[in-house]
Amino acid sequence: MQKRVLLTFTAAAAVAGLLGLGAANAQDTVKISVVGPRTGVMASGAAVTHWPGFKLWAHEINARGGLKLKAGQKKVELIEYDDRSMPGETIKAVERLAAQDKVDFIMPVYGTGYNLAVAPIFAKYGYPQVTQAAVTDQIDALTKRYPTLFFVQGSTTSFATSAINVLKNLKDEGKIGNRVAVVNVADAFGIELANAGRPLFKQAGFEIVYDKSYPLGTQDYAPVIKAAKAANPDAFVAWSYPPDTFGLLEQAKIEGLNVKAYYSAVAVAFPAFLGKYGKAAENVLGAGGIQDSPAIRDYYKRHKEVTGVDADYWGSPIYYSFLQVLQQAFEGVGSMDRKAITAYLKKNKFKTIIGEIDIRNQRLDKYWTVGQWQDGFFHAVAGVGFSEYKPVKLKTGW
Amino acid sequence: MTGGEKRNLIISVLVFLVAALLPLVNNGYWLSIGVSVAMYTVLATSWTLFSGPTNYIALSTAAFFGIGMYIVAAFLDWAPYPVLVLIAGIVGALFAAVIGLATLRIAGVYFVIFTLGLAELVRQIVAWMQHVMGTSSGLYVLISMTDPILYWLLLGLSAIVFLVGWWIGRSRLGFALRIIGNDEVVAEHSGISTARAKVVLFIISSAFASLTGALVAPRWSYVEPTIAFSPFLSFQVVIMALLGGVHRLWGPLLGVIPFTLLWELISANFPAQTTLLLGVAFLLIVYFIPHGVIGLIEDMIRHRHGMLGSVVSTLQRWKSGNA
């Protein structure tokens, strides 16, 4: 009996002891911390995009001997913390890392709201925050307020605009009619996209024949798809989130919603999407997309080899590209001096797997917004700032 | 006011003054913990105002917290922030009044799940309205709210909660509530308007949750339904309060502080297994501190054996119950 109590207390003491230790051999490595959701509503997306990206990057740097800094080559030590999808926890974790643990670098967190919640802390301690997973229409106001904040995913409106432009081009070429059915998930990003999209559809000369939201966590999409089908649309657009992207498409297949253009926002770019639907995924449009190149193909191969999971076709390569950017900034500065790194990001251009990158203006002005599954690859068919995109194909049945 | 009460009051004021110095001492990590502690102190203590004496477990904290957040987010373009905070409190109170009156007949586990369903309902309606009204407003709260200011505001709010709680304890209302908690039927027979007492308390308790939401909104900057109405918040508040002890005004505080620190310790030291260990820590607490931290302390005082001894005696009781 007493033994068990003692054991409990020994364990507690060990836990307490760990608090003080840990900072021992900080000399030969660079400590880089990652905060993000392992559990909670954001966890499944982060498991595809957030965590594996850092893992691959750190693995590759260490495999070639470490970061080349002025003080010699230093290996990267990644420490990952779970914020449980709660902004309060994200705030505490980042503050602890910056103020208490004084880590060499803190990576951006996962999700728009979470990144905004910790932006003041990054700014206070001068860590550059290159948000790979934040999409907002407030880029101007936010970058002005936080000089350390960078956006590389574009604005919400640009996502809606591009998707609608893709449809408009098809319409203008006479390939589809002007009837569009629009649904959206009643949660932050879905609401923002739907509200941004509504006037744009009208400007583009579309008739919105169905326009409804559905709640996050809906378990049956039959009523939505049936009603959308009954409205007899030429194109179907869903401003959707991960679980519903799957549910909607499954139902569309069953109902035989044979539109010539099928767009669903988040998660079409996920490898699980292709895995689940195979041939049916062909020509489905979605948010994200990547321009095919040998460098990209090689990246996907390495990602699978090192992390054991497939990278997605939206966030993953962007994560990796901006980790390449940071790496060049670290090595360009030659130390982990946060202020110098921020300044370096604002002065230089960088070479990455997705081409040359310029975030001197605290934002990326070239990015892809719409992708389409063609032959097992989610090609970019629209975007902002590029001159050429893969031509869009029409969806021909399931 | 008796001598004892005067002494308690002086101690409380001193504690608050010392707590208020935190931002001057540390403006970083410990302040962020302080913000968290202050927030949960308001929520858990105000939760206890209603649920402690009545034994009605309400899982509606997130509903009112979310309402507070959304009022700030939705109307920031039309009214100054301090006014919105007040409005948030008032709307929370009005909403609680309606709910309180409607739910008088519901008790026990039915009440628990009812309040949980309520939070979900509010979240659904808010999300749907955002779609129908067709604006992106109600998402961003881009006004400056630094950690020290938020901390002081929350600390001030918790002082108000304690004052209200102290006042209720002295008033007829508090007396009525204690009788309801012991036996609702007896209370009714002794001419106590159980309905009125319960509703008033529910209103007070809920209004504080809305105020907290309104205060925290600028710090979180981005308000989305899943975050604002997270059922997890409701559970965490209940758990902290129960862990501390709900039969004393300062009981929840004794839950909030160790709980926040323990969870912080786990998240900081076991990044890979945070959730699993939180669960384990949680179970240990439930099994070995059955009457809350207050129970543990009172046990210690009564039996004059140290903390280890109390845990041992709890263990023995548990073991003998198991055999």
Place this chain on the structure above:
Amino acid sequence: MDIIIIGLLLGGTYALMAMGLQLQYGVARIMNLANGEILVCGAFGAIWFFTASKMSPIYALIFVVPIAFVVNWAIYQVMMLPLVKRAKNQGQLEVDSILATFGLSFIFIGILLAVFGGEFLTYSYLATPFLIFGEPYALNRIAAFLGSVALCAGLYVWLHWTRAGLTLRAIAVNPAAAGLVSINVPRASALAFALGGAVTAAGGVLLSMFLTFDASLGVIFTLKALVIVIMGGVSDVRGAILAAFILGLTETAVATLVDPGLTLAAAYVLFIAILLVRPEGLFGRRST
């Protein structure tokens, strides 16, 4: 017609989520907040089985159900029984079991994360249209519905026609009195708890055919199940089944006739309205 069929299919889905919890709460009096995680475990088991063997995920029931039964039985014996024994009254047990199973749900999530990772897990099985009155419906949903009906019927028959079932019903009505007539309440409660867990896990297997899962998703199922069980009245499995179908039909009707954005809102309005009219749920009895 469409509304009725889709509503019934959805109701069957909901019944799968809620029946197990009903048994656990109705008989064993444990408000199991880890219910959704057990369901996710069942679903992950089926997904793992399907991906590994390419055989029908329904075969996964063969190993998922017994494992879930044993695990839940052990959970009851090791974790819940001490709480039952130390609780002075029903209220105390409710609080303790809510706290303990809340912690338990974290442990489950932690284990699922460690074993399966945090990604979405999903697969395609029977995702083909099946025509009823000329309208297409998803075959996997129909299969799950049939499974749900079979489970409901099986449970009902077992509860009403066997001695063990009678025992369980007696405890559901009045545990103290059941003890007096020489029913072994702890044993029967353990049985009910284990059986409830097994039913929930079986539900997970069936639902995995058309829902997408990740390790953190359990709470959604827990919430739904809680609402259904409470709406039906905690002491009668028929209440939960009825409530599940009412919810399914209501949600579908609202989605089709009013606005899909209000489906869940309508479900909660209905839940609240029913409690306001019948504070002890549809099949509840007022205890005094």
